[in-house]
Amino acid sequence: xxxxxxxxxxxxxxxxxxxxxxxxxxxxxxxxxxxxxxxxxxxxxxxxxxxxxxxxxxxxxxxxxxxxxxxxxxxxxxxxxxxxxxxxxxxxxxxxxxxxxxxxxxxxxxxxxxxxxxxxxxxxxxxxxxxxxxxxxxxxxxxxxxxxxxxxxxxxxxxxxxxxxxxxxxxxxxxxxxxxxxxxxxxxxxxxxxxxxxxxxxxxxxxxxxxxxxxxxxxxxxxxxxxxxxxxxxxxxxxxxxxxxxxxxxxxxxxxxxxxxxxxxxxxxxxxxxxxxxxxxxxxxxxxxxxxxxxxxxxxxxxxxxxxxxxxxxxxxxxxxxxxxxxxxxxxxxxxxxxxxxxxxxxxxxxxxxxxxxxxxxxxxxxxxxxxxxxxxxxxxxxxxxxxxxxxxxxxxxxxxxxxxxxxxxxxxxxxxxxxxxxxxxxxxxxxxxxxxxxxxxxxxxxxxxxxxxxxxxxxxxxxxxxxxxxxxxxxxxxxxxxxxxxxxxxxxxxxxx
Amino acid sequence: xxxxxxxxxxxxxxxxxxxxxxxxxxxxxxxxxxxxxxxxxxxxxxx
Numbered sequence: 001x002x003x004x005x006x007x008x009x010x011x012x013x014x015x016x017x018x019x020x021x022x023x024x025x026x027x028x029x030x031x032x033x034x035x036x037x038x039x040x041x042x043x044x045x046x047x048x049x050x051x052x053x054x055x056x057x058x059x060x061x062x063x064x065x066x067x068x069x070x071x072x073x074x075x076x077x078x079x080x081x082x083x084x085x086x087x088x089x090x091x092x093x094x095x096x097x098x099x100x101x102x103x104x105x106x107x108x109x110x111x112x113x114x115x116x117x118x119x120x121x122x123x124x125x126x127x128x129x130x131x132x133x134x135x136x137x138x139x140x141x142x143x144x145x146x147x148x149x150x151x152x153x154x155x156x157x158x159x160x161x162x163x164x165x166x167x168x169x170x171x172x173x174x175x176x177x178x179x180x181x182x183x184x185x186x187x188x189x190x191x192x193x194x195x196x197x198x199x200x201x202x203x204x205x206x207x208x209x210x211x212x213x214x215x216x217x218x219x220x221x222x223x224x225x226x227x228x229x230x231x232x233x234x235x236x237x238x239x240x241x242x243x244x245x246x247x248x249x250x251x252x253x254x255x256x257x258x259x260x261x262x263x264x265x266x267x268x269x270x271x272x273x274x275x276x277x278x279x280x281x282x283x284x285x286x287x288x289x290x291x292x293x294x295x296x297x298x299x300x301x302x303x304x305x306x307x308x309x310x311x312x313x314x315x316x317x318x319x320x321x322x323x324x325x326x327x328x329x330x331x332x333x334x335x336x337x338x339x340x341x342x343x344x345x346x347x348x349x350x351x352x353x354x355x356x357x358x359x360x361x362x363x364x365x366x367x368x369x370x371x372x373x374x375x376x377x378x379x380x381x382x383x384x385x386x387x388x389x390x391x392x393x394x395x396x397x398x399x400x401x402x403x404x405x406x407x408x409x410x411x412x413x414x415x416x417x418x419x420x421x422x423x424x425x426x427x428x429x430x431x432x433x434x435x436x437x438x439x440x441x442x443x444x445x446x447x448x449x450x451x452x453x454x455x456x457x458x459x460x461x462x463x464x465x466x467x468x469x470x471x472x473x474x475x476x477x478x479x480x481x482x483x484x485x486x487x488x489x490x491x492x493x494x495x496x497x498x
Numbered sequence: 499x500x501x502x503x504x505x506x507x508x509x510x511x512x513x514x515x516x517x518x519x520x521x522x523x524x525x526x527x528x529x530x531x532x533x534x535x536x537x538x539x540x541x542x543x544x545x
Contacts, residue, residue, distance in 0.1 A: 187516065188516075188519070191516035191517075191519065191520060192520065195517075195520045249527065249531070252527045252531070253520075253523050253524050253527050256523055256526060256527050256530075257520075257523050260523070265519060268518070268519040268522050268523070269515040269516060269518070269519045270515060273522070289530065290533070293530075293533075293534055293537065294537060297534065297537055297538050297541050298541055301538070301541045301542055301545050302545065307542075309535065309538050309539045309542055312538040312541075312542065313531070313534050313535040313538040316534065316538065317530070317531055317534040317535075321527075321530070
């Protein structure tokens with residue numbers, strides 16, 4: 001029997017949403033201070049409005065609570081799904097009031113794209129956007145990226161959800177509590193913030209000739225968007241604006257770090273480091289990266305777009321790394337990217353669809369699921385080829401020795417198929433609006449896998465239904481369906497339950 | 499009360515671990531870039 005949620009369920013959800021809103025309100029003080037220092041008074045006013053709304057909703061939510069300890073896995077999922085819906089609505093206010101968007105929905109689109117760490121943008125004339133607003137949109141990516149890892153490792157990992165979320169039946173935690181987990185996530189972020197911003201800032205200052213404050217600003221923005229695999233950039237030409245191989249190199253380190261799982265960061269920090277390369281997930285992502293890079297380089301070489309080894313390596317490597325990590329930075333314009341047909345297109349689309357590692361900020365199917373799918377297929381083939389009574393090994397290495405189980409295989413296949421369906425949904429919608437198949441598929445995969453690379457379909461003049469579908473794809477892809485289904489189930493139980 | 503284990507990140511050992519992590523990530527990117535360069539060279543040689 002379907003049990004209808006009662007008042008206490010709503011109060012618990014409101015309490016945790018309220019706490020999150022208060023955190024976002026506090027985070028909003030940073031762009032507010034930035035606007036004050038930069039004397040950008042129009043954004044200052046809109047940040048005040050946004051912070052006020054978050055604070056009022058936050059206080060109201062917290063005051064509704066009766067007992068905060070009652071949060072169960074289902075509540076947690078609903079809180080996560082609603083957070084990634086409501087925060088962009090209010091977070092879009094400063095963007096909307098900036099006058100850089102033609103339609104209110106476009107500002108919401110950018111906020112959804114920011115919080116889901118996608119990076120697609122409908123912002124017109126980003127090169128003349130107030131610096132505090134640029135700071136806010138990049139910070140949204142940081143908040144969304146850090147938030148999703150924390151959600152993945154705390155709420156998603158609570159009880160039965162972990163099987164569906166990770167596609168892996170593990171119930172141990174690397175660190176004993178959510179608090180220690182959160183502390184380590186922040187420690188990893190701070191290390192990358194210090195090294196990343198310092199390196200990028202120094203390159204900007206010493207190599208590119210920026211003034212020191214401008215170099216630091218660009219370093220910070222690229223850190224926010226790179227480490228959280230977001231893909232926003234302070235200039236309309238993305239990382240191509242800097243025309244610097246060394247800048248691209250340091251950006252690549254941040255992109256790779258962002259696409260690494262929390263467990264891998266932990267192993268690299270604390271050891272044993274060699275065990276990292278024994279993991280199925282690591283081996284899978286290295287293999288798929290090599291495969292998609294070969295496809296892309298072969299495709300580019302065949303079309304004579306890049307004729308020198310240096311040019312082919314630099315452009316091909318950066319774009320495929322950006323696609324596979326789900327970041328979305330580019331060093332070539334959308335128009336040029338749209339001309340990458342054949343194998344290069346295939347390589348990029350596959351890399352985006354596969355995505356990075358689990359419990360990272362990267363989107364897509366995720367390499368562990370790909371590795372487990374390949375292992376399942378290989379085992380099935382071996383089962384057919386070997387004698388009837390032969391036993392096919394089911395063990396694999398992922399932070400220790402594990403075994404493939406029917407439940408695990410079912411979970412992996414379910415999530416993978418849902419991603420394929422999501423990719424096809426946006427592609428079909430694009431086709432319905434007369435967009436060529438290649439471009440429709442590329443943009444749809446980019447939105448669903450939270451990548452942000454574009455071949456020009458995402459544009460302020462795009463049809464509203466297509467814009468709505470892309471937003472749905474970004475949201476569902478970011479939450480890996482589980483939280484979305486939980487929210488839908490909760491609403492259904494509320495409407496039809498007894 | 500904060501346990502000693504929780505403060506480990508702030509110790510010298512913790513900071514060295516963070517630096518090692520960042521260095522390994524930079525080495526991974528360098529290795530991947532070198533692999534891409536070798537592949538690009540091979541492809542252009544044959545096409």
